[in-house]
Each structure stands twice: as C-alpha cells, then as structure tokens.
Amino acid sequence: MRVFVTGASGWIGSAVVPELIDAGHRVVGLARSEASAAALTAAGADVVRGTVDDLGVLRDTAAASDGVIHLAFKHDIAFTGDFQGAAEADRRAVDAFGDVLAGTHRPLVIASGVAGLTTGRVTTERDMPTIDGSPTSIRATTSQAALALAARGVRASVVRLSPTCHGEGDHGFLATLVATARAHGVSGYLGDGTNRWPAVHRLDAARLFRLALDKAPAGSVLHGVAEEGVTIRDIAEVIGRHLDVPVTSVDPADAAGHFSWLSGFLALDVTASHTLTSELLDWRPTHPGLLEDLDKGHYFTAPAA
Structure with a gap:
C-alpha cells in the first residue's frame, strides 16, 4: 500500500514510518523543511514538500495514495497561544482528505487525544467529546468530522492518544x-x-496506527493507551x-x-x-x-x- 503520512518526521510519525515500511508499505511523507526531508529519505520514505496548510499538495498526494495517516498538527502555534488557529488548520486538512477519498473506501487515520473527554471515570472508546464552542473543542469536531466520512465511503478511524507518548x-x-x-x-x-x-510508549502507538490503516473498520475510535x-x-x-x-x-x-x-x-x-x-x-x-x-x-x- 502507498501511504501518505503527514507529520511523518515528528515524534509519533518518525516511529510510524519505519513501522509501515517494515510491514511492507511504501511511505510518502510530508516534509516542511530540508531537515525533515533528509530524515524521511534516510528512513526509506519518499518525500513530498509542503505544510499542512498546502491543501493542494495534501489533496494531490492523497489522491495518488492508497491510504492516509494524518499526524501533523501546528504545535508551534498551539503552544504559543493560538490553539484555535492550529485546530482550524487541522480541520481544513481533514476536510481536504475527505473530499479526495470520498467513495474510494480507502483508509484515513487521524490522531486525536483522550484528555478532557470524561471526568470521574475511565474513558472508553465509546465516549464522545462535548462540543461547546471553545477553541479546544474545535479539534474534537475534527475527529467527529473524520468519523462521519465513513458515510461518504472513506474507511476513516481516529486514534486517540494518551497525553504522554513516551x-x-x-x-x-x-x-x-x-x-x-x-x-x-x-x-x-x-x-x-x-x-x-x-x-503509551511511542512504538506501541506507532503499531496501533499501522493496524488502524490495515484493518480498522470505518468509523472506528481507537485508544492509544497502554496504562x-x-x-x-x-x-x-x-x-x-x-x-x-x-x-x-x-x-x-x-x-x-x-x-x-x-x-x-x-x-x-x-x-x-x-x-x-x-x-x-x-x-x-x-x-x-x-x-x-x-x-x-x-x-x-x-x-x-
């Protein structure tokens, strides 16, 4: 399978790429810098240059791929006060993938998180986020939009990661x-x-993304939680x-x-x-x-x- 991975040189992505390659997949990684491109090439992946804001690049590369794993998120601006801007960019990217993959039944796997879903009890995969209009809930609406792509013929799934991927x-x-x-x-x-x-250990998380790509049913919510x-x-x-x-x-x-x-x-x-x-x-x-x-x-x- 030819797999397009955004965030491919990041903390989780740099573990997902070798996991996919070792399983026999061909990886095309999105790289926004020369250093990221060099790291992906060294890992055995093909490279397409661009950022999560380059929607044309995202659409074209996804259209030429057998599946997409979307890990990129603008953490640089999210942690400096513009979480809403980062979340809105994430939503645009997922919408772009949905438009291209609709009707193909190809896999789209996106990353989300388990934090903030429930209080006072153990969160399970059946728990859905509360959408309250806050900036942080924008990212929750993106995961919901991704799951809704199942009705449009996309084998979409969401991997909700632990706060600590160590x-x-x-x-x-x-x-x-x-x-x-x-x-x-x-x-x-x-x-x-x-x-x-x-x-969760990042290598266990990487394996979960690969399993989601390979066989998660459309509309699956998955937890990258070991402890x-x-x-x-x-x-x-x-x-x-x-x-x-x-x-x-x-x-x-x-x-x-x-x-x-x-x-x-x-x-x-x-x-x-x-x-x-x-x-x-x-x-x-x-x-x-x-x-x-x-x-x-x-x-x-x-x-x-």
Whole structure:
C-alpha cells in the first residue's frame, strides 16, 4: 500500500514510518523543511514538500495514495497561544482528505487525544467529546468530522492518544517536567499528586496506527493507551530520584509560575482504557510503561531541548 503520512518526521510519525515500511508499505511523507526531508529519505520514505496548510499538495498526494495517516498538527502555534488557529488548520486538512477519498473506501487515520473527554471515570472508546464552542473543542469536531466520512465511503478511524507518548528522544511533557525539576531544584507535582495521566510508549502507538490503516473498520475510535493512569506524584518521585532533588507539592496557585504552559495539563486527572481497541485489532502494548521508561535514564542524560 502507498501511504501518505503527514507529520511523518515528528515524534509519533518518525516511529510510524519505519513501522509501515517494515510491514511492507511504501511511505510518502510530508516534509516542511530540508531537515525533515533528509530524515524521511534516510528512513526509506519518499518525500513530498509542503505544510499542512498546502491543501493542494495534501489533496494531490492523497489522491495518488492508497491510504492516509494524518499526524501533523501546528504545535508551534498551539503552544504559543493560538490553539484555535492550529485546530482550524487541522480541520481544513481533514476536510481536504475527505473530499479526495470520498467513495474510494480507502483508509484515513487521524490522531486525536483522550484528555478532557470524561471526568470521574475511565474513558472508553465509546465516549464522545462535548462540543461547546471553545477553541479546544474545535479539534474534537475534527475527529467527529473524520468519523462521519465513513458515510461518504472513506474507511476513516481516529486514534486517540494518551497525553504522554513516551520513549527515548521525547521532548514533550515528560522531558519538560525533567527540565522544570532541573531549573527549580525540586521535582514538583500539584496538590497531593494523585491526579493521573494515561500513557503509551511511542512504538506501541506507532503499531496501533499501522493496524488502524490495515484493518480498522470505518468509523472506528481507537485508544492509544497502554496504562489507564499513572499518578503525577509517582512520575515526580522517579524524576526526583534520578536528579537527586527533593520531591515536593506545588500549590495550585503557584502552578503557572512553576510549570509555565504545562501547568494546565498537570492539573488534569484522566484515566482511559484500551479494552475495545485491543478486542477489535488485537493490539497489545509490549514496550516499557511510563515509570519503567523513566527509570531507564534516557530522559536524564542531558537537559531537555
């Protein structure tokens, strides 16, 4: 299968590409820079130059492909205050793919997240997002629009990822927590630290995207969740042990000053399961869990970039 992958050189995409190639697929990756193009070529993928805003490129490449995995998201502007702009660009891209793939019954797999779907209970694949008009709900409407493409003859599925997709080379949430602990000389958590994050190793997540491409039925919601919830205090304790710094509670009133942009995410209490996903696709996470991965030490070999 010729597979078009956006975000192919990103954190998840750079694991999805070799997963697809090892399974016998030919990959065409979207690259917005020379460095991304070089990385994709080195991984054995073909390259098309462009960004998620180049809708003509997206349409043409999708039309010439047997399936699409859409991972690109404008995190650079999302984390600097324009989440709405990033979410709107994502929606335009998914709509462009839907127009091209309608009636072909080819697969379209998009990435989303499990955070914020429910409170007070374990989130399952049957839970749907609340659409309330907020900027963050725009991305939820995109996942709903993707699922609705099943009625237009697209084998569309949504992979909802854990807040923490960990592994060696990660520069996301966990790496930011490590960098924050270094900077402040303490490994912090909010309140009593009992709030939780689901987690998945990026290599397990990559395998799930490949399985979704290969065989997920149209309209499937899948959970890239290996662990239902790991407490933030447990995470802080591993970080404190490796950095040899105290582990301490941070008053929620001081969260923004201590954790910066990460403070809102640290306040979340999210649990999610992958039971239905495993039953549907026989997906069984096999790589280290979050705390075990942290204990391997690679998050602490150098300051996070």
